[in-house]
Amino acid sequence: MTISYNWLSEYLPRTIEPEALSKILTAIGLEVESLEAYESIKGGLKGVVIGEVLTCEQHPNADKLKVTTVNVGAEVPLQVVCGAANVAAGQKVAVATVGTTIFPVTGDPLTMKVAKIRGVESHGMICAEDEIGVGTSHDGIMVLPDTAIPGQPAADFFSPYSDWIYEIGLTPNRMDAMSHLGVAKDVCAYLTHHEQETKAVLPFAQHFVADNNSLPIKVKVENQQACPRFTGLTISGITVQESPAWLKNRLIAIGQRPINNIVDITNYILHETGQPLHAYDTAAITNGEVVVKNMAEGSSFITLDEKERKLSSEDLMVCNSTEGMCIAGVFGGIKSGVSNTTKNIFLESAWFHPVSVRKTSLRHGLRTEAATRFEKGVDISNCAEVLKRAALLIKEVAGGQISSEVTDLYPQPQPRKEVSVKYHYIKKLSGKNYHPENVKRILKALGFEVAKEDIDELTVVVPYSKPDISIPADIVEEIIRIDGLDNIDIPTSITISPAVEQLGMKEALKDKIAGYLVGLGFVEILTNSITNSKYFSEDVLSGTVKMINNLSAELDVLRPSMLETGLETIAYNLNRKNQHLQLFEFGKTYATSGAGEYTEAERLCIYLTGQAHETGWREKPGSFDIYYGKGIAKAVVQLSGIATVAFEPSGTDTNVLNIFAGKQIIGTVAEVDKKNAAAFDIRQTVVFIDIDYAALVKAVRKQKIVYQEVSKFPAMQRDLAMVVNTNTTYAAIEAVVQKLKISRLQDMRLFDVFESDKLGAGKKSMAISFTFVDEEKTLTDKEADSMMAKLIQGLEKELGAEIRK
The missing domain is CATH 3.30.70.380 (Ferrodoxin-fold anticodon-binding domain)
Structure with missing residues (x-):
């Protein structure tokens, strides 16, 4: 999560220095991973001044150079040699004086020194736009308006934006802190607890009145489960254009690309309040009606990125009377988006069900800022207030009039959760004895309301902005955070009862095998149990466990084999010039024979590729092959306590050998098929040993340990x-x-x-x-x-x- 210091400070009642604020944020669980200065113009134009060209003469020794004298507000004008064709007497220009470091748009920084150019001294440089970072043009020097004052610092003339940027390592449950206003509320709760009662400065309008009702839009929500609340209004007579500097600076500072004033305001509100918005061109709203519904399976829809997508019947859509306009909570459509010709807009602020949004987002591979917030749960109570805030900002930057009343469809208001916590439980979980008044003070500062209280128990009503709060431990976490994680008492002694846990045979065997392989130079790896279905044939996929709620389009099945995830690791290493690999992994594979019929199998997999040993003056190069793999497999099985190990070809394929422990097959050794390896861009031989670990353990359990005295007679x-x-x-x-x-x-x-x-x-x-x-x-x-x-x-x-x- 990226937070702007300037932006955040607008919601704080007093100024807190960036470093001090950083410590507060980390103390309350919003860990600051980095704090960096931001400058819209690198270097902040320090040392660059406004100058006036007094004279401009031809250089005596160069046809393309001019010798100028420039007034920079000092007693004596500067002599500057300039190569720009457009330089002339009387111009107001930007001058980098001696000792100044400039930061061009492209290239390395340059520090000004007194230079002799073709026999003539030059004391500085008259700059082009791109040479000092105020633009990208290099068509001659930058000529400033006549209002520019010689000697004035260029920073005062151009007013570059500067800020401090926090990168916060936000935990997945903290949806309430995915906005500047949410972070500000946490900071104010901390100040309330540690100093005095403090409240965030809210940006919402106290009195909101529509200008007229000349452009009403009717809204109908057919799927109220996926969209419990929908608010909207219209704004007419807007001018879509570039955003003002303050708005662009705010967005650019946190890594957002400005597009136009309407889209920029929706992005601004998103990062201010955490509430996603969407603006529709009313020209696309046929018959003046917006319908929130699910469309037919396989319906075609073209999104803003100009890609055609086939919709699922489970995808919630915001539609006009004839077709879809937006994938609700995820991504807009190209036909209804705001363009330079848009004059009237319909502005939406809604609450979409997290599960519905997440499934749709993953189904189409659209991980947008809006979807990220909706799937975690935004503040349903704030939809209308945020809508009004956005509408007034749009009027401010794009003109126009609010041309409808606020439509607010919220037929079944969601009840607020209640959570009870006992004071002794707070002490038990936190290790600190909090006074009840301090507990209530912290929770009230965070927006909780006290519903009931007795001697040892407190029941609070959870604010809608904290969807992650549901159990007593969550309440304790909130108290600990605001009190400060650094304030948890660390005991001077710890009392424990020592216990000796004997590893079971299966776990002990794992340690034994792992130790042996590491001793041979192997490296243990751990790969993802969830993998990509594209690696497997339809026959294999018919018995593969598919993810219902997959994290991404590339991770959609539980692996039926560990070969593919191992090949991913090998490819990753080969791409980084690590070509000689000895890897092993203990893991699981998964399969299904039908609904509710699932199995998982423990495997020991070994991967070999590249050279078997380093070459030297006495060592000839030797690559890993199936025979080397047989040796490793045999050694591992015999190490387990099984004396009789045999290998036989698997069918007619001599590149795949079954491993026998006695008469039982416990695994295979194979050289990976070149076509399979090539799918991972691997061009060298890979040997793969796949051992059914459960079968190996079973075979080991059958063995009887027999001691035989070492012969004293020579062999x-x-x-x-x-x-x-x-x-x-x-x-x-x-x-x-x-x-x-x-x-x-x-x-x-x-x-x-x-x-x-x-x-x-x-x-x-x-x-x-x-x-x-x-x-x-x-x-x-x-x-x-x-x-x-x-x-x-x-x-x-x-x-x-x-x-x-």
Whole structure:
């Protein structure tokens, strides 16, 4: 939330210095994230003075330069060399004197020094508009009116606007502070509590009278649930033009772009009071009737940004007698907007239901200032007063007459909420003992009314401007804020009962796996469970959980897979030249089989891309591939306590391997399809390991912990190279070896794969290292040879292997 100090100060009964006001705002929960000086003309024209050109002669050494003498109010005129073609004697000009720093519209700041230009000294510069920031023209020097006085500071002549701008970190519940007047009321409540009773200076007119009733507009609200209150009036004979300087300065200072005086007033009122307004050209209101209703599903509507939108039957519209004019509370239509030819307007100030506005805003991807406020809940009691305030301001800046009485349709006034809070609860929640009189003083200053009071309980009526107040804790928060968050007592000691919480096996396993992966150089990530439906096919989306009230058009489903959110993270890093990534994430995926049938699954996902290790003079570059992924997956599963881990292709796709813990599939290892990766603008190989964490935990629970004493006898290692068919996998060799049941075989490891035409077509060589150990004695060569012979015989028989000698 951006707040102007000058603007805010108009509603405060006394002047408070910007820094002091900043401290007050932060103390009452409106945290000031930054406080910066604002200048409509950078530098504030300091050092720039009004001058009068006394003489203008040709430069003796340059055809395009002139030597001038300029009266700047000093005893001796300045000699200034000028290159502008339009400079002439008798002109009033803006002069940047020596030592002055000017800030051009484009380019870097420039500090004036005495300079010798082609042999002639120059003491300053006669300026063009863009050179000092008062305009954008660079067509020669700026010639000022004859009324300008030589020696007068340029700041006095141009009157640049200066201000202090607060950036407030507003919490989502604080709709009441989304305006200058709302912030001022909080400040006055603070002053009332800490100094003396203070009230905000309200800008609303005490006596409002329409000029005539020559342009009445009939209003009909068909959907009163979505629009409980609608007020409006007409103003005739206006002149749409550029806004006056004071209005433009106010808006520009808080980051708003001025458009014309009518639109600027509606924006001004929005940021002043928090109430959105909308102005319609009455020429678009056919038959003199405005109807607030829902239109047919699929109706076409062109908004102010010239985009055609298909309406939902749930979208509330403000219409004329034949078509829509505005998406209520969200965005106006191009046909009814105020233009330079508009002479009469209908001004609307309404209250639209927050849920209706939010759904419509998200449905069409229109996150406007008005929608942001309506969806949080504006002050329904203020609609008519704000309307009158706006109408009088429009008369002031655009002329015209108020040509109708105020139409105020409010058939079922909303009741004000009542909340009860006990004084001992305030003490319990805040940690501070507040006197009842102080509690009532604070709440009354904030607009609450005392409905009932007894010894230990206070019941208050909540103002319409605070829609977030509904429970006793909200009342306590208001009291703490206005008293000052810095005033909460901090105890000198804290008494606690120590407790030791044993992590369950599932959580302990997570810590164990995470620690292992981090030790290998992995980084843990946390991605959004809500993602974009465009990533998935229609088949996948048929079983995907869709958001009813999604935060944005891009975040509309709960993820059915964690691959896509991981690829988003990888793409983000690759775009920032972080190309070698080892990432892992514990998260959940979601699915549905119908209304009310929802499931969520815990996953452990690992992502690998780029080089597997840094290259050096002894290290050759090696990229992550599916084999590296198999190794990581196997290590993680074995770390969990499962000794037997196997991999098999998933169907016919050799780039996707199922991970088996015993006979149970617990996940997959895959190289991400290039088309999928390209959708995220990823051009390098990505390896994705997806483990069903619940299945892994279930498999781990089935394991029995068996301790085996470390053998005190040495192991014996033998290597075996064999020629097999190209399609023979290492898993097939493992299966044959396991079938032979050689009890003293401790380990086997593939250490070389070789393919060559010399081996024959469709053949490859695989070299495997076997490790044998006997728990009771030292193995002999004869025993090792016997076991190797058994292995050779089995491999030759089962796989047709040819042993290489």
